[in-house]
Amino acid sequence: MADYKEFLDSIDRKAYHEGEIEWTEGEYTVTRTTHWSPPGCHNGCGVLLYTKDGKLEKVEGDPLNSVASGKLCMRCLAMPEAVNHPDRLKYPLRRVGERGENTWERISWDEAYDEITEKVLNIKKEFGSESIVVVHGTGRNIGWQVPYFASACMETPNVSTFGFNGFACYLPRMIGTTAKFGDMCLVDASQAHEDRYANEDWERPEVVVIWGNEPIKSNADAFLGHWLVLCHQMGTKIVSVDPRLTWWGVRADYWLPIRPGTDAVLAMAMLNVITTEDLIDHDFVELWCYGYEALVERVADKTPEWAAEVCGVNSEDIRGAARLIANAKNCAIQWGLAFEQQIAALGVTEAVADIMAITGNIDNPGGNMLARCAFLIEKRYGLGDHLIDPEVYARKLIPSVSGINESQIVSCADSDSILYAMETGEPYSVQMFWIQSSNALSCPGMDAPRVYQAMRKIPFVVVVDPFMTPTAVACADIVLPAAMSCERNSVRTWWTPVRSMKKVSEYYEARSDEQIVLDLGKRIKPENWPWETDEDFCTWYLTDQCAPNGTLYDKDFKTLVEQGGTEYWDWDATYRKYEKGMLRPDGSVGFNTPTGRVELWSYGFDSWGVDPLPFHIEPPESPVSTPKTYESFPLILSGGGRSFEFFHSEHRQLPSMREFHPDPLIMVHPDDAKTYNVSNDTWVWVENSRGARFKQKVLVTEQTKPGVVHAEHGWWFPEQEGAEPNLFGTFTSNLNNMTEAYRTGQGGIGSAIKSMLCKIYPVHEGDILPGDVVATKGTFHEYAPGQPYPLIEE
Amino acid sequence: MKGILINYEYCTGCHSCEVACKKQLGLAKGEFGIKLTETGPFKYETGDEAGKWEWFFLPVLTKACDMCEDRVTKGKMPMCVQHCQAWCMYHGEVEDLVKKMDGNTRFALLTR
Structure with missing residues (x-):
């Protein structure tokens, strides 16, 4: 077993230049900093960058940085392959010829900025600034820069991770816990303490439930999954809820391979066991929870036997897992994307949050810590919203029927509403897309052909990216080359610590996201962009953020860089904050909710028009809801599982990643492989009842259960x-050929991406490619603008 | 004699050791200084383990491995050990490494 204290003691601190920021090693200059993206992920690990003659040559992890303790993933170790890649965009480009022809001319930054400025000012004048939509991707280091740019330069409320509907990525869990707990929560793997696992207040979780994600591959939500591997070494027991057999499932006390999209059923059955067997934390429920009786009533008939039939798992395993969770001294639940990539998103979020609450596992050591971003450096969406004319802001593209949008808890625009405006021109036409670090066609776009048809009609499109992407080829008029992480001065939080990135190299004319928004902001709306340099802009983000009294941080960018690039925040490292008056604005004890308690019956949900207690909705396509379709499309298609080699649609250019992972893989259980006559390395078509299809290569494995196939996402070539029509093959292997716009769960939240129905059959030479279908027919199936596809079965 | 001890019960197959090593040694596509092996996943139908799953990874050294002699001389960890995300690799004198084997979890001691 690894011993963290022993590890700390064993490091030769002189060899790793403790206390230094920059030094020389042979022919290299070494810089101690942190890395985020691009290319990257959701994390910000400590790195040592080795440069020679201004060029990044190699990357090592920094063993003296507590975030990742010097451990690095394969993508970061191969970062020089990305930074020095011959396909990188070197100069600003203007399209010549038609969209889609991929022909460009080099222009100067001034020419690019002049043209963009002129177009933006015209659009604002003629159509209103709300007709500009600002799009960004997840994970890329643009989470605060681009929203501020949307507000303070473009003056539009329409900023979005455009393409996937139902806010089906993390947001449902964020707003769900904010409503019920008053704050967001995450697994306490000691990450709030700089001395980590050696911290005296921290305790290892007795049980960790890994639910609907594979954290060692996804590292989502600023959480490094490998932190839990160390907890497991220390003795943490595992419960795995996943249709797939993962690393965790093999090592779990209970692996519950549920049918995709039935998580809420399982969670309610666990609540049934915990309440009927009186396994609750009485003190916590009595002192700190609201609505327990209502919850008990809701789950009274949700027995493990009922759930077993719906979910396809053993009722005694449900009981056993629920008892293990409830009887543990502390239990943390690592929940994932599967929560919102189902139609019952908010229902399952409520149910699992309730499991945390009634077992007393909120803000306890080794439980589910309540977290805020370090020093309240946390504004992202909504940053600078007050700079938008209120009348313009009122025209934000959101569904008219959702109380969630009326409550203003969600600052970003709604993807379906943007697509609706693009397809129908209502309530107004979209005149411009500013796309910064998003490959909307290859990754989030649901459904991809339909999004493509809508995007190519937009009069003016600018894409900012390090590489030419299918999205840029399909619709961009101007493409701007983005700098990579090592070429940027930048800052971030996302929980703790606050981190800075120091620029160590340059690549031709590529500019950082900070520099680009600052340059254009100064041209288009100078009064909102008073900063001279990217470093000044970063200092403002660290300390001010337009908050009434600023943030709780008072050091500038340079100081943070010089102290090694990280600083931890005590608040996050404090347990049971609700007992200490740390959560509510008035300083009283309790949680920051209307009742001051954890709301098992949630006023927030109720005000949104969403069921205030846990609920389940069957997926729109499933053996239960569409049994006739199921006869011809007898496999459940789940998708979007992560691999070590790629982050979403990134890293496909890197030789090392493609050496390990050359092709998109679809997992097929050995029983199904036999039934459908496919074997390892067979390319198969995956097709739905609307005739939409994509192809991936078969991996025959018991990692998926019989009757469920699991495909990868984000592939382009x-x-x-x-x-x-090829567009780097973006439609060829794209699961989003089969997903649907305009079909979401309660409150417009959640989308059934991980629970569709399909059939599989081998690919033959000469088969028509999806890109050819898109080029000739537009999409796989006719649709009315602004309307969902008809239900496949009433 | 120096060796690398792998507590492979916990290896996640993340490929960090392989890539860290390839970068250190400058190895071409298809060449490795340390290479993962994978066993499973399969479910036992016989024996004491019946009903249980097996799935583990074990990296092994190739002839190209030089135990990062240069780095170690300077006080640094070998690249694979430093970057192992699963905290399951140790470097040192073999007689010290064997003392870490706990009899409960699976270990492999690798030498050149």
Whole structure:
């Protein structure tokens, strides 16, 4: 077993230049900093960057940085392959010829900025600034820069991770816990303490439930999954809830391979066991919870036997897992994307949050810690919203029927509402897309062909990215080359610590996201952009953020860089904050909710028009809801599982990643492989009842259960032809050929991405490719603008 | 004699050791200084383990491995050990490493 204290003692601190920021090693200059993106992920690990003659040559983890303790993933170790890649965009480009032809001319930054400025000012004048939509991708280090740019330069409320509907990525869990707990929560793997696992207040979780994600591959939500591997070494027991057999499932006391999209059923059955067997934390429920009786009533008939039939798992395993969770001294639940990539998103969020609450596992050591971003450096969406004319802001593209949007808890625009405006021109037409670090066609776009048809009609599109992407080829008029992480001065939080990134190299004319928004902001709306340099802009983000009294941080960018690039915040490291008056604005004890308690019956949910207690909705396509379709499409298609090699649609250019993972893989259980006559390395078509299909290569494995196939997401092929109809093969292997716009769960939240129905059959030479279907027919199935596809079965 | 001890019960197969090593040694596509092996997943139908799953990874050293002699001389960890995300690799004198084997979890001691 690894011993963290022993590890700390064993490091030769002189060899790793403790206390230094920059030094020389042979022919290299070494810089101690942190890395985020691009290319990257959701995390910000400590790195040592080795440069020679201004060029990044190698990357090592920094063993003296507590975030990752010097451990690095394969993508970061191969970062020089990305930074020095011959396909990188070197100069600003203007399209010549038609969209989709992939022909460009080099222009100067001034020419690019002049043209953009002129177009933006015209659009604002003629159509109103709300007709500009600002799009960004997840994970990329643009989470505060781009929203501020949308507000303070473009003056539009329409900023979005456009393409996936139902806010089906993390947001449902964020707003769900904010409503019920008053704050967001995450697994306490000691990450709030700089001395980590050696911290005296921290305790290892007795049980960790890994629910609907594979954290060692996804590292989502600023959480490094490998932190839990160390907890497991220290003795943490595992419960795995996943249709897939993961690393965790093999090592779990209970693996519950539920049918995709039935998580809420399982969670309610666990609540049934915990309440009927009186396994609750009485003190916590009596002192700190509201609505326990209502919850008990809601789950009274949700027995493990009822759930077993719906979920396809053993009722005694449900009981056993629930008892293990409830009887543990402390239990943390690592929940994932599967929560919102189902139609019952808010229902399952409520149910699992309730499991945390009634077992007393909120803000306890080794439980589910309540977290805020370090020093309240946390504004992202909504940053600078007050700079938008209120009348313009009122025209934000949101569904008219959702109380969630009326409550203003969600600052970003709604993807379906944007697509609706693009398809129908109502309530107004979209005149411009500013896309900064998003490959909307290859990754989030649901459904991809339909999003493509809508995007190519937009009069003016600018894409900012390090590489030419299918999205840029399909619709961009101007493409701006983005700098990579090591070429940026930048800052971030996302929980703790606050981190800075120091620029160590340059690549041709590529500019950082900070520099680009600052340059254009100064041209278009100078009064909102008073900063001279990117470093000044970062200092403002660290300390001010337009908050009434600023943040709780008072050091500037340079100081943070010089102290090694990280600083931890005591608040996050404090347990049971609700007992200490740390959560509510008035300083009283309790949680920051209307009742001051954890709301098992939630006023927030109720005000949104969403069921205030846990609920389940069957997926729109499933053996239960569409049994006739199921006869012809007898496999459940789940998708979007992560691999070590890629972050979403990134890293496909890197030789090392493709060496390990050359092709998109679909997992097929050995029983199904036999039934459908496919074997390892067979390319198969995956097709739904609307005739939409994509192809991936078969991996026959018991990692998926019989009757469920699991496909990868985010694939495009930078090595292929970029021009239409191929577009770097973006439609070829794209699961989003089959997903649907305009079909979401309660409150417009949640989307059934991980629970569709399909059939599989081998690919034959000469088969028509999805890109050819898109080029000739537009999409796989006719649709009315602004309307969902008809239900496949009433 | 120096060796690398792997507590492979906990290896996650993340490939960090392989890539860290390839970068250190400058190895071409298809070449490795340390290489993962994978066993499973399969479910036992016989024996004492019946009903249980097996799935583990074990990295092994190739002839190209030089135990990062240069780095170690300077006080640094070998690249694979430093970057192992699963905290399951140790470097040192073999007689010290064997003392870490706990009899409960699976270990492999690798030498050149």
